[in-house]
Amino acid sequence: MKILKEKDFQTIAEQALQARINILHMTTLSASGHPGGSMSSIDILLTLYHMLNIDSSNPYMPERDRVVVSNGHISPGVYCTLARMGFFNIDDAIAEFRMAGSIFEGHVERYVPGVEWTTGNLGQGLSAGCGFALAGRINHKDYHTFVLMGDGEQQKGQISEARRFAAKYNLHKLTAIIDYNQLQIGGSIHTVMPQNIRADWEADGWLVLEINGHDLQAIYASILKASISETPVMILAHTVMGKGVSFMENQAKYHGSTLKAEQLQEALNELEGENRLEYYKQLREKKSRSAKAKGNELPKLMPGFNLGQPKVYAERTDNRSAWGKAIADLAAINANSKTPIVVFDCDLQGSVKTNDFEKVCPDHFIQGGIMEQNTAVAAGAMSTCGISTWWADFGMFGIDEVYNAQRLNDINHANLKVVTTHVGIDVGEDGRTHQCIDYIGLARNLFHFKLICPADPNQTDRAIRWASNQPGNILITMGRSVLPIITGEGNAPYYDTDYRFEYGKADLLRQGEKVAVIVTGTPVGRVLQAVDKLKESDINAALWYVSSPLAIDRNMIAEAALCGTIVTVEDHNVNSGLGTIIANELNENQLHCKLEKLGVREYPISGSSDDVYKWAGLDVDALMSVIRKAYHV
Numbered sequence: 164m165k166i167l168k169e170k171d172f173q174t175i176a177e178q179a180l181q182a183r184i185n186i187l188h189m190t191t192l193s194a195s196g197h198p199g200g201s202m203s204s205i206d207i208l209l210t211l212y213h214m215l216n217i218d219s220s221n222p223y224m225p226e227r228d229r230v231v232v233s234n235g236h237i238s239p240g241v242y243c244t245l246a247r248m249g250f251f252n253i254d255d256a257i258a259e260f261r262m263a264g265s266i267f268e269g270h271v272e273r274y275v276p277g278v279e280w281t282t283g284n285l286g287q288g289l290s291a292g293c294g295f296a297l298a299g300r301i302n303h304k305d306y307h308t309f310v311l312m313g314d315g316e317q318q319k320g321q322i323s324e325a326r327r328f329a330a331k332y333n334l335h336k337l338t339a340i341i342d343y344n345q346l347q348i349g350g351s352i353h354t355v356m357p358q359n360i361r362a363d364w365e366a367d368g369w370l371v372l373e374i375n376g377h378d379l380q381a382i383y384a385s386i387l388k389a390s391i392s393e394t395p396v397m398i399l400a401h402t403v404m405g406k407g408v409s410f411m412e413n414q415a416k417y418h419g420s421t422l423k424a425e426q427l428q429e430a431l432n433e434l435e436g437e438n439r440l441e442y443y444k445q446l447r448e449k450k451s452r453s454a455k456a457k458g459n460e461l462p463k464l465m466p467g468f469n470l471g472q473p474k475v476y477a478e479r480t481d482n483r484s485a486w487g488k489a490i491a492d493l494a495a496i497n498a499n500s501k502t503p504i505v506v507f508d509c510d511l512q513g514s515v516k517t518n519d520f521e522k523v524c525p526d527h528f529i530q531g532g533i534m535e536q537n538t539a540v541a542a543g544a545m546s547t548c549g550i551s552t553w554w555a556d557f558g559m560f561g562i563d564e565v566y567n568a569q570r571l572n573d574i575n576h577a578n579l580k581v582v583t584t585h586v587g588i589d590v591g592e593d594g595r596t597h598q599c600i601d602y603i604g605l606a607r608n609l610f611h612f613k614l615i616c617p618a619d620p621n622q623t624d625r626a627i628r629w630a631s632n633q634p635g636n637i638l639i640t641m642g643r644s645v646l647p648i649i650t651g652e653g654n655a656p657y658y659d660t661d662y663r664f665e666y667g668k669a670d671l672l673r674q675g676e677k678v679a680v681i682v683t684g685t686p687v688g689r690v691l692q693a694v695d696k697l698k699e700s701d702i703n704a705a706l707w708y709v710s711s712p713l714a715i716d717r718n719m720i721a722e723a724a725l726c727g728t729i730v731t732v733e734d735h736n737v738n739s740g741l742g743t744i745i746a747n748e749l750n751e752n753q754l755h756c757k758l759e760k761l762g763v764r765e766y767p768i769s770g771s772s773d774d775v776y777k778w779a780g781l782d783v784d785a786l787m788s789v790i791r792k793a794y795h796v
């Protein structure tokens with residue numbers, strides 16, 4: 164950390180006064196935003212940033228210190244601080260704060276120069292900090308990660324997951340700073356939801372330092388101490404909401420209320436500032452018609468891995484094992500790559516098949532425990548640090564349980580590869596709590612996520628290898644069962660040595676006419692059997708496999724529609740999966756044909772896979788009956 168001298172403290176004090184004025188200008192001008200917490204934390208923010216190893220002309224320098232502002236609503240304070248550190252012009256931030264089209268959004272966004280992680284959903288920042296801190300260790304970079312948090316925010320359970328994770332991995336280069344102003348929206352933090360914040364952190368193995376969060380020397384000393392601590396440190400900084408303006412101090416109302424113009428004048432009289440609201444008004448009007456401040460181009464993860472030799476499975480096996488073998492193989496052959504491969508697990512290692520990877524790369528296997536929210540965010544943050552980051556879990560826990568965290572990973576343009584097993588109704592006997600029948604629907608809401616649902620172990624192998632060299636977030640899904648190898652018309656594996664995975668390309672498994680069956684996921688084996696059996700009675704239905712349900716193949720949809728009837732098959736909620744996507748595509752492309760959607764219409768039952776597929780009307784006999792009927796219409 165940088166050593167501060169007497170004159171630095173004078174500078175910080177002057178900047179803090181100026182920043183308080185700017186926070187009020189910003190929030191009054193936009194008539195929205197959070198002045199109270201911005202003013203209680205501004206002394207901490209400025210002192211901290213003056214101590215960091217950062218360079219505004221090289222914002223993504225790999226060895227830079229990281230700050231996650233978990234209470235993203237204090238964006239005015241953050242923008243004032245970053246502007247003073249040279250990342251952008253303060254006039255732009257004041258004039259454009261919360262303006263449509265501006266980068267200076269209501270909550271801090273990663274594309275604002277100097278911001279490391281988009282936040283706003285409270286309780287997730289410490290997990291992101293864990294991801295950055297662990298990434299530093301894996302990348303052999305000697306940086307420190309700081310996470311600024313609110314005190315009301317401490318009520319979120321995910322924070323305790325992150326504390327345990329940091330303690331387990333002894334992330335001593337991680338420091339949390341809590342803005343302890345003792346107020347939140349609803350009033351005192353002690354009445355809204357009583358907690359013993361200090362005791363909770365200490366119980367989880369953190370060293371706690373308690374300071375006056377407006378005393379610059381005390382802030383400085385605590386950060387210095389934290390930077391050399393051998394355990395993770397939490398700094399509990401006693402502050403005053405609205406600090407600096409007497410009528411705003413200790414008033415919960417100013418958590419999220421702004422000053423009217425006359426109140427601003429009164430506040431500025433106290434702060435001895437100049438009321439430049441007219442100037443900023445003019446600036447804002449001018450800006451709204453002209454170019455906006457530019458956001459950062461986020462660095463892309465392009466590992467350039469050697470993808471090795473594809474493995475061709477001739478015997479039945481499960482997709483899970485094919486994924487486990489592929490990632491272990493990639494890790495072994497890329498052991499000397501500059502991009503490390505890391506795999507997270509949440510206490511399901513045997514089921515999600517990460518054992519082989521752990522044998523090859525024990526130090527890069529991260530056991531996150533039954534703490535999926537923390538894992539989703541920590542892994543997402545790590546994936547932005549030049550690390551090929553994978554997380555294997557059941558669909559129910561890696562998607563449904565953590566939907567909002569994945570949405571945040573999407574908003575943050577992370578590079579996380581989420582491999583989920585046990586999706587659909589192919590989960591064994593566990594029943595409806597474990598049957599993830601909404602993964603396509605959920606992923607479809609995430610604008611930038613790619614979704615791959617491989618048909619069999621061969622396509623799984625190819626898809627994993629392909630995904631390892633792709634930037635961005637990718638969700639790869641599979642069921643639990645041992646699956647038949649998908650064969651082409653001539654009985655050899657369809658996805659053979661020559662097969663190359665292509666995102667968005669559908670696979671024509673069987674040529675046919677009158678009916679086109681379009682399937683995704685585990686039902687493909689049963690559909691293939693049904694279609695092949697029907698051939699014996701001269702019913703030649705076409706069969707397409709869709710491995711990328713969010714990127715429908717235009718050729719397929721046009722050819723399938725020409726058949727006259729399309730039957731979609733999935734072991735997914737029929738209201739939000741492949742069938743609905745196909746209906747949408749037909750409609751939007753003005754293609755006309757009959758459509759029959761087969762899928763899951765109720766929360767399913769426990770039972771063997773065969774029994775559950777039969778219950779859902781997705782067994783071979785039921786499929787044959789639907790296809791036969793459609794063929795003869």
Ligand SMILES: Cc1ncc(C[n+]2csc(CCOP(=O)(O)OP(=O)(O)O)c2C)c(N)n1
Pocket residue numbers: 197199200201234236283284285286312313314315316317342344346347348352418
């Ligand atoms: C998960 C989540 N729940 C609710 C909110 C709405 N919200 C925004 S700020 C806030 C209060 C935060 O209090 P505190 O952490 O003490 O911040 P301060 O008031 O000191 O700025 C709430 C409930 C949110 N942003 N995220």
